[in-house]
Amino acid sequence: MDSMKITVLSVIVFLLIALEVAMNSYANPHLFLMTVISIFTVVAAGVLVSEVIKGYKQGYKE
Structure with a gap:
């Protein structure tokens, strides 16, 4: 469960950063x-x- 949450969050962070870079350029x-x-x-x-x-x-x- 936790590793799934971490994976989803890292994908969201990556997409947001990519979106920010794309928006920044134009x-x-x-x-x-x-x-x-x-x-x-x-x-x-x-x-x-x-x-x-x-x-x-x-x-x-553990």
């Missing part, structure tokens, strides 16, 4: 959208990191 007027995507990317990456740390801690206990 979408200067959409600065608000870029900001929203950036915030989502940071939040998703933070959740991903915390899930990975939680997984390592659980693996250590």
